[in-house]
Amino acid sequence: MLSRPRRNRKSQVIRDMIQENHLRASDLIFPLFIIDGQSKKTEVSSMPGIYRYSIDLLLKEVEDCMNLGLKAFDLFPNIEESLKDKTASESLNKNGLYLKAIREVKKYFPEACVITDVAMDPYSSDGHDGLVKDGEILNDETLEILARMSLAQAEAGADIIAPSDMMDGRVGYIREALDREGFTHVSIMSYTAKYASAFYGPFRDALESAPKFGDKKTYQMNPANQKEALIEGALDVEEGADFLMVKPALPYLDVIKTLKDNFDLPIAAYNVSGEYAMVKAAIQNGWLDEQKAITEVLMGIKRAGADVILTYHAKEVLQKGWI
Numbered sequence: 001m002l003s004r005p006r007r008n009r010k011s012q013v014i015r016d017m018i019q020e021n022h023l024r025a026s027d028l029i030f031p032l033f034i035i036d037g038q039s040k041k042t043e044v045s046s047m048p049g050i051y052r053y054s055i056d057l058l059l060k061e062v063e064d065c066m067n068l069g070l071k072a073f074d075l076f077p078n079i080e081e082s083l084k085d086k087t088a089s090e091s092l093n094k095n096g097l098y099l100k101a102i103r104e105v106k107k108y109f110p111e112a113c114v115i116t117d118v119a120m121d122p123y124s125s126d127g128h129d130g131l132v133k134d135g136e137i138l139n140d141e142t143l144e145i146l147a148r149m150s151l152a153q154a155e156a157g158a159d160i161i162a163p164s165d166m167m168d169g170r171v172g173y174i175r176e177a178l179d180r181e182g183f184t185h186v187s188i189m190s191y192t193a194k195y196a197s198a199f200y201g202p203f204r205d206a207l208e209s210a211p212k213f214g215d216k217k218t219y220q221m222n223p224a225n226q227k228e229a230l231i232e233g234a235l236d237v238e239e240g241a242d243f244l245m246v247k248p249a250l251p252y253l254d255v256i257k258t259l260k261d262n263f264d265l266p267i268a269a270y271n272v273s274g275e276y277a278m279v280k281a282a283i284q285n286g287w288l289d290e291q292k293a294i295t296e297v298l299m300g301i302k303r304a305g306a307d308v309i310l311t312y313h314a315k316e317v318l319q320k321g322w323i
């Protein structure tokens with residue numbers, strides 16, 4: 001045998017020397033849930049260790065993270081049921097929970113990167129990402145609502161707008177609206193290949209945003225499809241996206257790799273709520289080693305080609321010194 005690959009695994013120094021991929025704090029984006037009120041911190045029951053924070057405690061959490069070197073946050077609001085309507089009008093309320101949270105975080109932590117979510121579902125009485133008429137999710141009529149939402153978030157101080165709705169044409173529509181209103185510096189992280197996945201369940205618990213009827217299969221992608229992600233990717237590039245995202249991450253590592261190989265934009269992967277819940281449940285049962293399982297999950301996503309990972313594990317891996 002001339003070649004013995006085990007020679008390069010014989011000591012920790014050599015293993016470290018030839019390690020191909022590395023995880024860094026700057027690779028991670030921490031999703032944070034926000035709730036109305038004062039001094040409120042409520043755990044998401046299906047996501048042990050993950051909380052919904054009122055704005056005052058959100059600021060403390062952001063400060064904690066910043067001190068750990070975790071500087072990018074994706075904010076999601078839990079909106080009170082009575083404020084929801086057909087057109088998601090609460091999303092434009094300047095004194096509402098979400099826009100206020102964005103302003104506060106940017107006020108106290110101007111160097112933080114605030115990523116904001118554009119989609120109707122947290123504010124929609126139908127629990128869908130688009131405007132509903134006669135049981136259908138309307139595409140073009142939704143675009144104007146998404147553009148207004150994006151402008152409101154940009155005005156509040158968002159660094160990156162992340163449309164998670166999967167309406168066709170929304171990246172271009174939002175880009176044009178942002179540019180027209182002078183927000184040429186605000187980036188767009190597009191949920192390019194977002195699948196109709198079972199793994200969003202705990203997130204919908206966190207926001208109490210589950211669809212009131214039907215499912216999201218007419219706009220989110222079929223888990224069986226890969227080529228379709230190339231169609232979505234090409235459109236988002238053409239429409240001016242700054243990042244392409246794949247979501248969820250673990251069951252879609254091939255899609256991450258495919259987008260990475262085919263496009264030059266940075267690729268983001270969303271290690272979603274159900275992936276977090278799955279790993280945490282096994283850890284709680286004593287079935288998996290916490291540190292090894294979590295770092296392996298994140299490394300796998302990185303190795304597949306993700307430049308950035310949105311993950312609920314972001315804070316713990318830094319706090320515990322695992323990366």
Ligand SMILES: NCc1[nH]cc(CCC(=O)O)c1CC(=O)O
Binds near residue numbers: 129272273274
């Ligand atoms: N616009 C909805 C949205 N934005 C982010 C997530 C899921 C994130 C997660 O599960 O962690 C979802 C869920 C859905 O499409 O129903």
Ligand SMILES: [Mg+2]
Binds near residue numbers: 167
């Ligand atoms: Mg698309």
